[in-house]
Amino acid sequence: xxxxxxxxxxxxxxxxxxxxxxxxxxxxxxxxxxxxxxxxxxxxxxxxxxxxxxxxxxxxxxxxxxxxxxxxxxxxxxxxxxxxxxxxxxxxxxxxxxxxxxxxxxxxxx
Amino acid sequence: xxxxxxxxxxxxxxxxxxxxxxxxxxxxxxxxxxxxxxxxxxxxxxxxxxxxxxxxxxxxxxxxxxxxxxxxxxxxxxxxxxxxxxxxxxxxxxxxxxxxxxxxxxxxxxxxx
Numbered sequence: 001x002x003x004x005x006x007x008x009x010x011x012x013x014x015x016x017x018x019x020x021x022x023x024x025x026x027x028x029x030x031x032x033x034x035x036x037x038x039x040x041x042x043x044x045x046x047x048x049x050x051x052x053x054x055x056x057x058x059x060x061x062x063x064x065x066x067x068x069x070x071x072x073x074x075x076x077x078x079x080x081x082x083x084x085x086x087x088x089x090x091x092x093x094x095x096x097x098x099x100x101x102x103x104x105x106x107x108x109x110x
Numbered sequence: 111x112x113x114x115x116x117x118x119x120x121x122x123x124x125x126x127x128x129x130x131x132x133x134x135x136x137x138x139x140x141x142x143x144x145x146x147x148x149x150x151x152x153x154x155x156x157x158x159x160x161x162x163x164x165x166x167x168x169x170x171x172x173x174x175x176x177x178x179x180x181x182x183x184x185x186x187x188x189x190x191x192x193x194x195x196x197x198x199x200x201x202x203x204x205x206x207x208x209x210x211x212x213x214x215x216x217x218x219x220x221x222x223x
Contacts (some may be wrong), residue, residue: 006152022199036214041217042216043215044153046211046212089152093210096160096204097158098212100152103152
């Protein structure tokens, strides 16, 4: 019940395309859903986050869509750029701990 | 980088030896965390601390211990390292702002031969 399932494991997108990464959770007590971006050799960096009282949050080219009834949330990267090539992790939180998905390696080709 | 440093950044050690990793923060955050990152597993919580001398176990705590004697330092110890503990270890802090975001340090790559 504590798991966060993330898909796909890897994603290849052409420059200018839309990248979509999906996550699903079971624990309805989760109340905070962040996405992290990680470049090789670096620590994960907080990208964008959402709480379940809203269905969508947009920051620049990055959008989180949240479906509370389906217990799913997704990250959309519009106009994907080669600089977006990284590993992305979704996570979910209740109280003080984060539970992470297994990650998606995104490659954006010119 | 939320003022987080980790040391050492790289370490190679032998099975059975003790290893201590250090996380240092400069912004007086109450919460600190240790994670390990392995391919196919994402990040998994080892231990966390919610104040000086206050710690709790995470998902993968077996074989690890922690200590926090000062707000700024959170130590992770492998009492007797095993090859299964070869991993990248990340420290994180949690802000106490509205959304309780966690920010990560640069990581320590540990290899146990």
